[in-house]
Amino acid sequence: MAPEKDLKEILGKLQYSDDAKVIQQITEQMKQVQARMTGIRYKLVVMSGKGGVGKSMTTVNLALALARLGNKVGVLDVDLNGPCVPRMLGMHGLSLTMTSQGATPPFGPLGVKVASMDFFLSAASPVRWKGPMDLSPVWLGVMEMNVIREFLADTAWGELDYLLADLPPGAAADKPPVIAGFIPDLAGAIVVTTPSEVASDVVQKSVTYARDMGIKVLGMVENMSQYRCPACGVESELFEGNTDALCEALNIPLLGRIPFDRTLARTFDKGEPLLDPAYPTIKRYQEIAERVVALVDYRKVLAQKL
Amino acid sequence: MKFVCLNCETYMSFEKVEKPAEGSLGVFFGCPSCGAKFSMVTNPGETQMVSSLGVKLGGRTEAAEPFEMTRETLKDEALAGSGQMAAYLNEKIHGGQPVAATGAPGSGKEGEKSGGGCPFSAMVAEMGLTTGGKAASGITGASEFTWSVDAKEKLDRLPAFVKPMVQSSVEAYARKQGYKTITLQVMDDSKNDSSSGLTWSREAEQRLENIPDFIRPMARKEIERIAKERGVATITAQVMDEAKDKFMKLM
Numbered sequence: 001m002a003p004e005k006d007l008k009e010i011l012g013k014l015q016y017s018d019d020a021k022v023i024q025q026i027t028e029q030m031k032q033v034q035a036r037m038t039g040i041r042y043k044l045v046v047m048s049g050k051g052g053v054g055k056s057m058t059t060v061n062l063a064l065a066l067a068r069l070g071n072k073v074g075v076l077d078v079d080l081n082g083p084c085v086p087r088m089l090g091m092h093g094l095s096l097t098m099t100s101q102g103a104t105p106p107f108g109p110l111g112v113k114v115a116s117m118d119f120f121l122s123a124a125s126p127v128r129w130k131g132p133m134d135l136s137p138v139w140l141g142v143m144e145m146n147v148i149r150e151f152l153a154d155t156a157w158g159e160l161d162y163l164l165a166d167l168p169p170g171a172a173a174d175k176p177p178v179i180a181g182f183i184p185d186l187a188g189a190i191v192v193t194t195p196s197e198v199a200s201d202v203v204q205k206s207v208t209y210a211r212d213m214g215i216k217v218l219g220m221v222e223n224m225s226q227y228r229c230p231a232c233g234v235e236s237e238l239f240e241g242n243t244d245a246l247c248e249a250l251n252i253p254l255l256g257r258i259p260f261d262r263t264l265a266r267t268f269d270k271g272e273p274l275l276d277p278a279y280p281t282i283k284r285y286q287e288i289a290e291r292v293v294a295l296v297d298y299r300k301v302l303a304q305k306l
Numbered sequence: 307m308k309f310v311c312l313n314c315e316t317y318m319s320f321e322k323v324e325k326p327a328e329g330s331l332g333v334f335f336g337c338p339s340c341g342a343k344f345s346m347v348t349n350p351g352e353t354q355m356v357s358s359l360g361v362k363l364g365g366r367t368e369a370a371e372p373f374e375m376t377r378e379t380l381k382d383e384a385l386a387g388s389g390q391m392a393a394y395l396n397e398k399i400h401g402g403q404p405v406a407a408t409g410a411p412g413s414g415k416e417g418e419k420s421g422g423g424c425p426f427s428a429m430v431a432e433m434g435l436t437t438g439g440k441a442a443s444g445i446t447g448a449s450e451f452t453w454s455v456d457a458k459e460k461l462d463r464l465p466a467f468v469k470p471m472v473q474s475s476v477e478a479y480a481r482k483q484g485y486k487t488i489t490l491q492v493m494d495d496s497k498n499d500s501s502s503g504l505t506w507s508r509e510a511e512q513r514l515e516n517i518p519d520f521i522r523p524m525a526r527k528e529i530e531r532i533a534k535e536r537g538v539a540t541i542t543a544q545v546m547d548e549a550k551d552k553f554m555k556l557m
Contacts, residue, residue, distance in 0.1 A: 010315045019320035020307065021365030029360060096373070103372040120373075120380055130329075130354075130379050139351065142358040147376045150360065154372040197465060204471075219520060242465045249468045249475075253520035291520050298521050302528070303553035305516045306546055 032153040034184050036102070040074070040160040042187040042296045044218070045180045049206030050199040051169035054223035056084050057268060058192045058258070059166040060112075061282070065289030067110035068277055071161035074105065076151060077116035078179055079168040080144055081127050086118040090271035095119045102156030109275055115155040117147070148179055180215050187296045188218035190255070195222055195241035207250050217252050218295045221288060225257035235259065253295075256288035309346075314339035323363045329353055333363060449473075451480055452487045460493060503539075504530050510541045 018024060037043065046059040059075060067073045077085035086092045089108040096103035096119050105113040117127060129143055157163060167179055180186055189210055193203040207217055222243040226235045238260060247254045261281040267274040276282060294301055309318040318335040321343075326332045329350035336343045348356070356363060360375040371377075453461065464472055479496035480488050506514075510529075517525045532549045533541050 005312050005315070007310065007312075010310060010312070013315065014310075014317055016308065017317070019317075020361075020363045022359065022361050022363070025361040025366065026359065098372050120376060128380070139354050139358060142355065143379065146358050146360045147379075150373050150376050156372075200465070200468075204468075216524075218524075242468070245464050245468045249464075249471045251523050253523060255520060294518065295521060295524065298524050298528075299553045299556050301517060301521050302525055303550060303557050305518075306513060306525070306550040306553070 029149060029153060033149065033182065036153055036155065036157070037163075037184050039158055040163045042161065043163045043165070043183050043185065044187050044292070044296070045165045045167050045183070045189045045215075046192060047167040047180070047189050047206060047210070048169060048192040048199075049202035049204075050193070053192050053194045053199055053203075054258075055169070055192045056088060056166050057265070058190070058221050058223060058285075059164050060085055060088050060268070060273070061258075061285040062190070062289050062292065063112050063162070063164050064110050064273070064275065065282070065285045066162050066164075066293070067112050068286065069289060069293065072111070072159060074113040074115070074157045074160045074163045075108075076155070076163060076165040077114065077118065078148055078151065078165050080117045080147060082168070083116045083118035083121075085114055085166055086116045087271055088268040089114060089273060092118060092271060096155070099156070103154050104156050109273055113157060113160070115151055115157075117151075145178070149182065152182055178213075180210065181213055186215060188216040190218055190292065191220045191252070192223055193220060193243060193246070194224045194239060195237075195243050196239040197241050200241055200243065200246045204246060204250065207252065217250075218292065219253040219255040220247050220250075221255050222257045224260040226259040228259050228261055230262050253291075255291050256284055258284055258288075307346075309335050309344075311337035311340060311342060313337075313342070318342075318344075320364055331356065331363070449477065451477055451485070454487060454489045457488050457490050457493055460490060504533055505540045507540060507542045509543045510546050513543065513546050 046055050046062070048055050056077070056079070063073045063075045075085055075089075077083045086094065086108075089112070091106060091108045091114055094106040096105055096115060103115070105115045106119075108114050121127065129140070165179070165183065180189060191203060191207055191210075193199050203220075210217055220243065224238050225243075227238045228235050243254060243257075259281060264274050264279070264281050274282065277286065310316070311318050314337055316337065316339050318337050321334040321336050324332040324334070324345075326347065331348045331353050333346045333348070334343065335346070357375065357379060360370070461469060461473060461476075476488060476493050476496045480486075480492055483492075485492055514522060514525060514529075529541060529546065529549050532552065533545050536545070536548070538545060
């Protein structure tokens, strides 16, 4: 039997080398994300602590509004388990084109490019991964973050004025702020809420956490501010919250209010989005997009008006 | 991960990776000194960890294909990772009991489902119409300050979820200024108080009003950053001029 040896002493004499090249590859992966994003002028994330407040609806309509202003726009649907951007834009069934230069995203309405997990799934299939994911959620978490890393590193967006990332819900030490941290030179976050106390409470936490992570919060969009009855046209309050007070307390601007518009929502549900710039709710998205344009280039405004 | 040949007191060299079974990797090492060889075999969980990092053990000989990891790891209907090792892990972790279904993660966000009727009705029903905006009455917690009646009324009009944050901010300002009573004026002044500890002159405040309201919070932060860089305690018209010059140069 071999005599006992002191491993600590042995290791002290040896020079470590990364034979398996794991660290080297992870470093290269992050460099690739950086390189892929260089052609994009402004990178924005659309987030909310609360689910179901209409982040995706806000994202796609802001993307369309920015495209109407003459910008080249991309939408990255980061909600891996509930990707709905392609469906809303009538792009369900399309796919990314794989080339040696990367994955080219398909074009949607008004020339908006889209990358989404939906493009990897067949109809009605949920996202399921190989491996023993059901044994531990830890493996699933690592896998999902790395899939998001691939979306950032491998999608060949080309030259874009704006890339909007539709983040999944989550408030604090969860995916959204971490995903945002993946994106180099992030121009800022647009936060979506509804005027409900439940939503505002969670959104408030997500804003605080995002700021802790060094993410610049550009402003808040209040979705479902009212409900417009499609039959009689009367507008009613859906909730009784106070988004103004929330924005004042957080010291962030309220970028605009969007009513719950069943007519508009149904067109997106059917994948035949209403694009008429004269439509009242679309006009409101357009106003918000113009504010976002001013905010990402706020130094220009300060130079002119200070 | 490294292995040490204890006889030769040296690191063993990584040699190659093979896939002996579905969900398993065989990683081969050899001692450069005595030539001893061995293979480390991974179970599906360990294989998954390596795969999830999107790396190839030993480095790549070819550049990664776009979405390589996503495409390779997305499950088709075949149950990859099953077999003896998966069964072994299942036995060890779950005592051989079937793992509870985790639901359908891809079934879409609540409230954004397609279908007839109001698409958001399920979400609205789930959230319920809250009493948002109707704040609980009274000052939150024991306060060291006396709140005037009108200031307290203004605080009480705030939604419950905002009130503690506003109360804390106003009281911090009052403490800093040495006030014992919080009036409406103190509340208003606290809004202009900078958390950076800087003071704004009236003229500088007026010039800030020229900026559209939705850009003002960002403008305030940016100007305060410039003032701090210059080491000034009060933001005056001169600081505003310097800030403007700086922004002009960036255009």
